Amino acid sequence: MNLIVGGTGFIGGHLAEYFFQEGEISKGVFRKGSHLRIMDQCGIQILEADLMDKETLHEALEMVNVVYNLASPTPDHEGQGDYLEVNTKGLRNLMEEAEEHGVNDFVHLSTLDVFGFKKKRIGGADEVDGVASLSHPYQKAKLQAEMEIKDFAKKGGEMRLKVVRAAKATGPRDITIALPILQMVERGSVVLPSGSDSAMSFTHPRDVAKALFRVATAGEGGKVYNVKSFDATLEDLAKGVVEARGKKTQVKRVGLFSKASMPPYATNQVKAGLLLESQESWTPITYAPEYDLKRTSKEIAEWHGKEPWLTESGRT
Numbered sequence: 001m002n003l004i005v006g007g008t009g010f011i012g013g014h015l016a017e018y019f020f021q022e023g024e025i026s027k028g029v030f031r032k033g034s035h036l037r038i039m040d041q042c043g044i045q046i047l048e049a050d051l052m053d054k055e056t057l058h059e060a061l062e063m064v065n066v067v068y069n070l071a072s073p074t075p076d077h078e079g080q081g082d083y084l085e086v087n088t089k090g091l092r093n094l095m096e097e098a099e100e101h102g103v104n105d106f107v108h109l110s111t112l113d114v115f116g117f118k119k120k121r122i123g124g125a126d127e128v129d130g131v132a133s134l135s136h137p138y139q140k141a142k143l144q145a146e147m148e149i150k151d152f153a154k155k156g157g158e159m160r161l162k163v164v165r166a167a168k169a170t171g172p173r174d175i176t177i178a179l180p181i182l183q184m185v186e187r188g189s190v191v192l193p194s195g196s197d198s199a200m201s202f203t204h205p206r207d208v209a210k211a212l213f214r215v216a217t218a219g220e221g222g223k224v225y226n227v228k229s230f231d232a233t234l235e236d237l238a239k240g241v242v243e244a245r246g247k248k249t250q251v252k253r254v255g256l257f258s259k260a261s262m263p264p265y266a267t268n269q270v271k272a273g274l275l276l277e278s279q280e281s282w283t284p285i286t287y288a289p290e291y292d293l294k295r296t297s298k299e300i301a302e303w304h305g306k307e308p309w310l311t312e313s314g315r316t
Contacts, residue, residue, distance in 0.1 A: 001063050002026040002216075004044070005051070005094060006070030010173055011109065011166075013038035014205035015068060015212060020044070022213070029060050029071075051090030054097055061101040066216045069094060069108045072145075075138035076176060076263035083141030091145050095152050099159045107216045109208070110165045112201065112226065114143040117272040119198070122226065138265065146224075153222055160221030166208045167201035167228040167276055168269050170237070171296055172303030174205070176266040181238050182245075182300065184261060190242065190251045193260040195271035196234035197253065204229045204291035204299075214285040228276045229289040229296065240297025 002019060006012045007028035016038050019026045028044040040046065049056040051071060061067075071090065073083050091108070098106055114128050117135050134140045146163055153161045170177045184190040211227040219225060235251060242249045254260050260267065282288065 001065055003060060003064040003067045004028045004070065005049075005060075005067065006072065006109075007044065008038070009070055009072075009074075010175075011169055011205045011208050012070045013173060014171075015070065015209040016044055018206065018209035018213065024213075029057075051086060051093055054093045057094065057097045058101075061097055061103065064098075064101065064103055066105045066107065067094065067098050067103050068212055068216070069106065072109075072142065073138075074176075075136065075265040083138045084144065087141040087145035088148055091148050092152070095149070095159075095161075099157050103159055105160045105162065105216050105221075107162045107164060107212055107219075108145065108149055109212065110146055110163050110224075111142050112165050112167050112274045112276060113139050113269065113272075114146065114165065115274060117268050119273050121275045121277050123278045136265065136268070162215050162219045162221060163224040164208070164211055164215050165224060165226045166203045166211070167226075167274065169203045169205050169208055170300070171204045171206065171291070172299050174300070176263050177234070177237075177270075178241075178300045178303075180260075180262045180266075181241050185242055185245055185247055185249050188247075188249055189258075190238050190249055191255075191258045191260050192234055192238060192251065192253050193262060193267040193270055194254055195273060196238075198273040199231050199233050199275060200270065200273040201228040201231050201276040202237070202293075202296070203227060204289070204296050207289040207291050210290070211285075211287055214287045218285040220284070223281070225281045225285065225287075226276050226278065227282070227287070227289070229291045230293050231275060232293045234270050236293060237297060237300075240293055241301050244298045244301035 002024055004012055004015055004026055007016050026044050028046050029049045047060045049060050073086055116133050149161050207229045215225050238251050
């Protein structure tokens with residue numbers, strides 16, 4: 001049985017749907033106040049738990065073979081700045097309880113943002129510079145989480161620990177890039193931040209879900225897997241959405257009398273423009289992304305009308 005920790009998040013919801021379609025039996029853990037519609041629709045057993053309270057994890061981990069840890073506060077939302085605590089103490093609590101319950105595989109979702117907000121081409125042998133080189137608390141927290149996993153692995157337990165680093169995820173239900181683009185399309189003018197003409201790596205959440213599952217079932221313990229779906233500029237993505245929506249909308253970059261309406265952290269991701277070059281880690285897990293720029297743009301253009309219950313204040 002699978003346990004999805006953070007199943008009410010953007011990627012967590014897509015992972016829940018992926019497991020439902022694959023016939024995987026799963027549980028989902030959520031924090032108080034989270035949106036539960038996706039997990040409920042996928043028939044997932046829903047349990048409330050808090051990573052800061054080990055006692056609440058006992059029931060969730062019963063009969064679980066694989067833990068997927070996607071729990072992490074997002075950097076662009078008020079009241080969710082407890083990055084470090086969730087990614088250190090919370091992660092340790094979860095790993096300790098998972099090992100005690102005999103979990104076989106523990107898969108942690110990380111991000112290419114651990115490489116920092118500087119333009120960079122990332123190869124298979126690249127190592128992260130260190131916490132001191134990162135400019136945002138969220139980046140530092142995500143890197144610290146990877147260090148926690150490495151330290152935990154040194155204890156020599158039987159649980160296989162694995163990390164998946166995803167490039168910038170966008171697609172249906174993404175409120176950091178996809179939703180602002182859609183909102184600007186409806187207003188008739190898409191204004192993009194500086195740096196939007198530089199190529200960067202993107203992942204579709206469905207491809208991230210597939211990678212997480214492949215790593216859990218075929219990946220080696222102690223390994224890090226960097227994944228992406230395609231490379232494109234943000235400008236290309238915006239134009240793809242405009243075309244798919246069939247609207248006459250001007251796409252331009254920020255100027256003296258205009259500004260982009262994307263959240264600050266997403267804007268910094270665009271300016272960094274991280275490009276993932278290496279794909280050699282995909283072969284052992286028989287992974288290949290299914291989504292390209294055109295397909296992703298089309299899905300972004302369609303999703304908001306299909307799911308009107310999803311808003312910035314009540315999202316999955």
